[in-house]
Amino acid sequence: MVPRAEIAHWLAGSALLLLGLILLSEVIVGREVFRRRRWRAYLWPSLALAGGVLLWVVAIFSTFSTMHLFAHAIWAQAAMIAAAVQLAVVRGKLSSPLWSLVTSGALLISGAAFLVHEQNAWLFSRSAFLHHVIGWTCIVAAFFPLAQALQPRRAAWSVGFALTFVALAVLLYADRDVAPIFGHLSDVAGGR
Amino acid sequence: MKRVGLLAAALAALVLPATANAHVVLSSAYPDTQSRLPTAPTEVRLGFSQSVTAGPSAIQVLAAGGRLLSGDVRVSDDGLVVSVPVSGLRRGDAYTIRWRVTGPDGHSPAGVYNFGIGVKPPPPTEAVGAGATTWKDDVARWLLFAALALVIGPLAVRLLVLRGPVPERLERRFHVVTTVAAFAVIDVGVAAFVVRASNALQLPLADLLFGDLTPFAQKTRFGVAFLVMTVGFAIVTALLMLAWTFDRLDLRWPAFALAALLVSGLSLSSHQGTEPGSSVVSELADWIHLLAACVWVGGVATLALLVWPAAPELRRRAFVGFSRLAVAVVGVLVLAGVYLALVRLPELSDLWETGYGNVLLLKLAIVAIALVWGGVHHTFVRPRLEAGGQPRVRASLVGESAVAVGVLLAAAVLTNVAPPPAPPASTPAAQSGR
Numbered sequence: 349m350v351p352r353a354e355i356a357h358w359l360a361g362s363a364l365l366l367l368g369l370i371l372l373s374e375v376i377v378g379r380e381v382f383r384r385r386r387w388r389a390y391l392w393p394s395l396a397l398a399g400g401v402l403l404w405v406v407a408i409f410s411t412f413s414t415m416h417l418f419a420h421a422i423w424a425q426a427a428m429i430a431a432a433v434q435l436a437v438v439r440g441k442l443s444s445p446l447w448s449l450v451t452s453g454a455l456l457i458s459g460a461a462f463l464v465h466e467q468n469a470w471l472f473s474r475s476a477f478l479h480h481v482i483g484w485t486c487i488v489a490a491f492f493p494l495a496q497a498l499q500p501r502r503a504a505w506s507v508g509f510a511l512t513f514v515a516l517a518v519l520l521y522a523d524r525d526v527a528p529i530f531g532h533l534s535d536v537a538g539g540r
Numbered sequence: 541m542k543r544v545g546l547l548a549a550a551l552a553a554l555v556l557p558a559t560a561n562a563h564v565v566l567s568s569a570y571p572d573t574q575s576r577l578p579t580a581p582t583e584v585r586l587g588f589s590q591s592v593t594a595g596p597s598a599i600q601v602l603a604a605g606g607r608l609l610s611g612d613v614r615v616s617d618d619g620l621v622v623s624v625p626v627s628g629l630r631r632g633d634a635y636t637i638r639w640r641v642t643g644p645d646g647h648s649p650a651g652v653y654n655f656g657i658g659v660k661p662p663p664p665t666e667a668v669g670a671g672a673t674t675w676k677d678d679v680a681r682w683l684l685f686a687a688l689a690l691v692i693g694p695l696a697v698r699l700l701v702l703r704g705p706v707p708e709r710l711e712r713r714f715h716v717v718t719t720v721a722a723f724a725v726i727d728v729g730v731a732a733f734v735v736r737a738s739n740a741l742q743l744p745l746a747d748l749l750f751g752d753l754t755p756f757a758q759k760t761r762f763g764v765a766f767l768v769m770t771v772g773f774a775i776v777t778a779l780l781m782l783a784w785t786f787d788r789l790d791l792r793w794p795a796f797a798l799a800a801l802l803v804s805g806l807s808l809s810s811h812q813g814t815e816p817g818s819s820v821v822s823e824l825a826d827w828i829h830l831l832a833a834c835v836w837v838g839g840v841a842t843l844a845l846l847v848w849p850a851a852p853e854l855r856r857r858a859f860v861g862f863s864r865l866a867v868a869v870v871g872v873l874v875l876a877g878v879y880l881a882l883v884r885l886p887e888l889s890d891l892w893e894t895g896y897g898n899v900l901l902l903k904l905a906i907v908a909i910a911l912v913w914g915g916v917h918h919t920f921v922r923p924r925l926e927a928g929g930q931p932r933v934r935a936s937l938v939g940e941s942a943v944a945v946g947v948l949l950a951a952a953v954l955t956n957v958a959p960p961p962a963p964p965a966s967t968p969a970a971q972s973g974r
Binding site for chain 1 (some may be wrong): 565566644649715723726727730732748749750751752753754756757766769770771773774777778781782784785786
């Protein structure tokens with residue numbers, strides 16, 4: 349049985365929430381305290397890597413249109429590459445701050461894929477609205493890893509990066525297969 | 541200024557998709573996709589996730605030969621169900637349903653599937669009106685073989701030939717090549733799957749983006765192989781990434797084993813797994829044949845492109861070790877290949893009288909060149925290396941790799957050519973001379 353889209357989105361939301369909370373914890377207690385136990389530094393990149401692999405499972409269930417298959421494949425690949433680079437940075441395998449460009453790039457590409465694959469108008473339905481918001485959130489959030497690399501001591505960028513995932517989780521939790529947005533649901537989507 | 545303009549245009553394109561396509565998907569169907577019905581239906585009914593509009597021929601029910609059996613389309617008041625009356629269907633036959641509706645904003649999702657009445661329908665790739673495989677299928681399959689070889693070959697060399705520590709520069713190259721190739725297996729696999737489905741869907745490129753691939757993914761062998769290989773190689777990629785990050789060579793063993801196992805997906809969906817006369821033995825032989833080819837081709841490429849430039853001090857060890865491995869691998873490759881040729885070409889004359897046989901002859905000719913090339917390396921270069929000499933063989937290794945890539949191309953074409961039909965099975969009546 350192919351899971352309903354909203355169930356897959358809620359599961360993705362849960363993973364993103366966990367990821368955001370881990371990042372937020374690090375910001376709240378400070379990097380030195382958080383990474384006093386070494387394994388904690390690996391938490392979010394590992395979670396992102398596992399999420400990337402699981403996204404491939406979602407991708408192969410998204411064959412109802414070629415566009416959806418491509419979009420999910422892009423998100424899966426972007427998550428895996430960004431996570432692997434971040435793991436290598438934490439491990440010390442990669443040291444240049446420019447590697448944060450990979451995370452920025454992954455967010456940009458993911459956001460663009462969201463916007464391209466959702467081409468209904470914003471108020472067409474709730475999922476259409478959420479897709480637009482998620483796409484733009486990802487594109488705007490691509491700024492945070494870049495800013496973190498340039499100003500690593502400034503907490504605002506880390507907070508912004510962490511809250512990005514919390515926000516994405518909330519948006520995904522709000523998803524329904526067919527539901528109105530601000531009381532509006534297009535007639536052609538089943539609204540009356 | 542020009543860049544700012546381009547950026548603004550790109551952002552505007554993202555902001556203003558507005559009234560373009562939709563997410564209309566097929567949510568229900570009668571007859572169901574690839575179903576076997578006990579009696580002939582009088583109506584075909586398709587349900588959609590959103591309201592659609594449909595032209596008079598939005599659903600076509602076709603018999604073998606392309607005879608149209610459906611009437612004019614009706615759309616329900618809410619636009620969610622499209623139906624069409626059908627007549628003239630007979631028990632014992634299979635039929636094709638082609639559908640194409642228009643979503644709320646102008647784009648047209650479309651699909652194709654078969655159903656049978658009292659019989660199992662053929663796969664959707666054999667739908668009425670489906671096109672034959674094209675050069676795009678050949679190229680996709682070729683790239684897939686090459687990517688597989690670049691995952692399995694370097695891993696085989698690193699794990700079986702160059703065991704133990706190697707210079708950091710070479711180790712990094714091993715990781716980069718295998719990880720990129722593992723991603724390429726997934727990406728090319730997705731492309732190959734879409735290309736194969738597009739032959740049956742017969743849609744222009746823009747409409748193909750909204751084509752329903754589900755019948756191909758879930759109701760065909762190559763579709764199921766695609767699903768399993770996609771997730772499997774995602775795991776392989778993750779293992780390879782972790783192996784590099786944490787300096788865990790042992791993680792490459794499960795990556796190698798899983799990749800080798802996943803190669804069987806291609807065998808299970810190839811001629812050796814789907815054509816009449818196929819058996820578990822032919823599937824196993826095809827898997828071993830393909831796996832051995834990946835180790836051989838990928839191994840030679842590894843020597844030429846990784847070991848030679850990145851670790852001169854390991855050349856002798858790598859060449860001699862791989863030379864030993866290659867003898868066994870090529871032996872298995874040839875044995876399995878001969879068996880498969882005998883299964884697919886029961887008559888010797890099939891070699892020159894059929895298209896499949898012609899491609900096989902071409903492949904054998906290229907294989908013969910590669911084998912002679914490898915034999916020269918084994919017979920003349922290896923003893924000189926063992927004696928402590930420094931023969932200049934990199935160009936020759938690159939040449940052998942190029943020929944081996946040619947073998948992969950011939951194999952890709954062969955995969956997409958239908959083998960000659962199997963001879964009719966002998967019946968008891970025939971055996972008794974009646």
